[in-house]
Amino acid sequence: xxxxxxxxxxxxxxxxxxxxxxxxxxxxxxxxxxxxxxxxxxxxxxxxxxxxxxxxxxxxxxxxxxxxxxxxxxxxxxxxxxxxxxxxxxxxxxxxxxxxxxxxxxxxxxxxxxxxxxxxxxxxxxxxxxxxxxxxxxxxxxxxxxxxxxxxxxxxxxxxxxxxxxxxxxxxxxxxxxxxxxxxxxxxxxxxxxxxxxxxxxxxxxxxxxxxxxxxxxxxxxxxxxxxxxxxxxxxxxxxxxxxxxxxxxxxxxxxxxxxxxxxxxxxxxxxxxxxxxxxxxxxxxxxxxxxxxxxxxxxxxxxxxxxxxxxxxxxxxxxxxxxxxxxxxxxxxxxxxxxxxxxxxxxxxxxxxxxxx
Amino acid sequence: xxxxxxxxxxxxxxxxxxxxxxxxxxxxxxxxxxxxxxxxxxxxxxxxxxxxxxxxxxxxxxxxxxxxxxxxxxxxxxxxxxxxxxxxxxxxxxxxxxxxxxxxxxxxxxxxxxxxxxxxxxxxxxxxxxxxxxxxxxxxxxxxxxxxxxxxxxxxxxxxxxxxxxxxxxxxxxxxxxxxxxxxxxxxxxxxxxxxxxxxxxxxxxxxxxxxxxxxxxxxxxxxxxxxxxxxxxxxxxxxxxxxxxxxxxxxxxxxxxxxxxxxxxxxxxxxxxxxxxxxxxxxxxxxxxxxxxxxxxxxxxxxxxxxxxxxxxxxxxxxxxxxxxxxxxxxxxxxxxxxxxxxxxx
Numbered sequence: 001x002x003x004x005x006x007x008x009x010x011x012x013x014x015x016x017x018x019x020x021x022x023x024x025x026x027x028x029x030x031x032x033x034x035x036x037x038x039x040x041x042x043x044x045x046x047x048x049x050x051x052x053x054x055x056x057x058x059x060x061x062x063x064x065x066x067x068x069x070x071x072x073x074x075x076x077x078x079x080x081x082x083x084x085x086x087x088x089x090x091x092x093x094x095x096x097x098x099x100x101x102x103x104x105x106x107x108x109x110x111x112x113x114x115x116x117x118x119x120x121x122x123x124x125x126x127x128x129x130x131x132x133x134x135x136x137x138x139x140x141x142x143x144x145x146x147x148x149x150x151x152x153x154x155x156x157x158x159x160x161x162x163x164x165x166x167x168x169x170x171x172x173x174x175x176x177x178x179x180x181x182x183x184x185x186x187x188x189x190x191x192x193x194x195x196x197x198x199x200x201x202x203x204x205x206x207x208x209x210x211x212x213x214x215x216x217x218x219x220x221x222x223x224x225x226x227x228x229x230x231x232x233x234x235x236x237x238x239x240x241x242x243x244x245x246x247x248x249x250x251x252x253x254x255x256x257x258x259x260x261x262x263x264x265x266x267x268x269x270x271x272x273x274x275x276x277x278x279x280x281x282x283x284x285x286x287x288x289x290x291x292x293x294x295x296x297x298x299x300x301x302x303x304x305x306x307x308x309x310x311x312x313x314x315x316x317x318x319x320x321x322x323x324x325x326x327x328x329x330x331x332x333x334x335x336x337x338x339x340x341x342x343x344x345x346x347x348x349x350x351x352x353x354x355x356x357x358x
Numbered sequence: 359x360x361x362x363x364x365x366x367x368x369x370x371x372x373x374x375x376x377x378x379x380x381x382x383x384x385x386x387x388x389x390x391x392x393x394x395x396x397x398x399x400x401x402x403x404x405x406x407x408x409x410x411x412x413x414x415x416x417x418x419x420x421x422x423x424x425x426x427x428x429x430x431x432x433x434x435x436x437x438x439x440x441x442x443x444x445x446x447x448x449x450x451x452x453x454x455x456x457x458x459x460x461x462x463x464x465x466x467x468x469x470x471x472x473x474x475x476x477x478x479x480x481x482x483x484x485x486x487x488x489x490x491x492x493x494x495x496x497x498x499x500x501x502x503x504x505x506x507x508x509x510x511x512x513x514x515x516x517x518x519x520x521x522x523x524x525x526x527x528x529x530x531x532x533x534x535x536x537x538x539x540x541x542x543x544x545x546x547x548x549x550x551x552x553x554x555x556x557x558x559x560x561x562x563x564x565x566x567x568x569x570x571x572x573x574x575x576x577x578x579x580x581x582x583x584x585x586x587x588x589x590x591x592x593x594x595x596x597x598x599x600x601x602x603x604x605x606x607x608x609x610x611x612x613x614x615x616x617x618x619x620x621x622x623x624x625x626x627x628x629x630x631x632x633x634x635x636x637x638x639x640x641x642x643x644x645x646x647x648x649x650x651x652x653x654x655x656x657x658x659x660x661x662x663x664x665x666x667x668x669x670x671x672x673x674x675x676x677x678x679x680x681x682x683x684x685x686x687x688x689x690x691x692x693x694x695x696x697x698x699x700x701x702x703x704x705x
Contacts, residue, residue: 158574219508235542
């Protein structure tokens, strides 16, 4: 009662072996693609590394990289095996390796699926990382004289220009931090002193934003300072003027950017997973067909190939028993005729018989 | 005294035909490559078409596109000829077309060389076109409500940010134009009225620049207004401040960009030219070798191949004589008919 049994003639077996050889080489290419996707993702994350608070998210591209390399190796071996399967004498070399190979590849394909799912679920982690990373970057925007933070101004400016966003959630985030360094503030002027004294932390806060928040599509030259003060500028109403600054926050912009990359990558990885499963099914059929051929003895005859020899339930039970009995190897087996186990009936000496004989 | 004569036994002829077939397909790839280069250059020029006054420079990518398409067809023809060359039944039908083919291939090479030369010669024209285009762009920066000019602000802003440049020659170009529209100026305020009255044309000029001139690499938040007034900003000196705005002008930035692009494309074009020339030379050898083989009693014997049948001078003299006789053809006939008429009269 084999699962999905198919009968193969010699010509069909040869064709299957050749086709699988080609498919395995295509799978090697798909392994290279996986590796490439891992490299691409790593580079993309590296580019905005300064805006992410830590490197936790690196596990996703690393997973893709390792899966890609392992896929290349496994499929290279698979190609070699399938190439040799045409000839029964060469098949004998691989006979013992094939079943472990198929089992390992089956579990490996789960890794590919996990890789695809990981890309999909990275979203939430990324949101958190970006929130903290952007908040810190904006806080250290003014620290262009502090080693280790001097490049953050340029990074944040270029980010806002490139992604057409302003601040973490919106442009008002800039109102809550001091983004002008004290080096450029005239501390002796009364205006500056008033502003600094007006808040608890002694920071110079203002309703102004850096130039990189300016919207290039605005019909009006950019208004950066006194953004919420309508009377400071002629013919200006900050509630209705939507095009002066970039509306969206950079966290959402970056999240969208990475989410679209992730979705494309996870789709490609999913397709690669399906392809690997297909190739694996073919290799399983080829393996069972060749083994049955060897059992029959005639290299030119027809043979059967299947996924499982018995039904799924029986195979599961059989394997479960093997696992259960693995620990019982030292227990004595009652059915073995070579071992002389004295039974209780033999050991009993009937006392009456002895008395009678006497 | 043939030019560059070589002997071709049968085996070498066969290998020449096969090698040339492969070479002609490589040349087809080169033709496609040239076409793609032309398309790429054209797209790059069109991207900045709004700041260019004329399109003289477009002749370079246009030549590349045409030559690319023509060389694809030409080299496919050469490949076909090679395929048929080893078959004595099919080769004769291509023979009369080979000389025109050589002329076309030479023309294509000449056009490619011309495009390389033009790309350097037209630099001056490009610079002039950009000068006028940028000047207009800066002048119409404020006209975001005028149809036909409303995109100038966005174009100039994005140009300055992408190419990291400011103004035509430098940032002072912005001091000479009114780049803030009258719609956003309060004409009742004294400051505005003073500025407008301070110059002949009644324009609102100021020592400020748009935000797109700001340099993100500056350690200081960008200073856009009162650039020439040291006292307007704390700890600021405009003569020594170099990082605040972009230093170079957009004209120079664009010219450098396009010249860099053409310098990168140049070696590619030169290699395409050399590939085409090698295809031409090989095909000429194949043609003469096959014709020589046909003339022999045993077609499988050794034959000779050459570039020119006679020396260069003799070939040129022959060509001149042929061309002259072609033009004199009418007059020679008239002379003979006159002579014939005179003969019976005298006779």
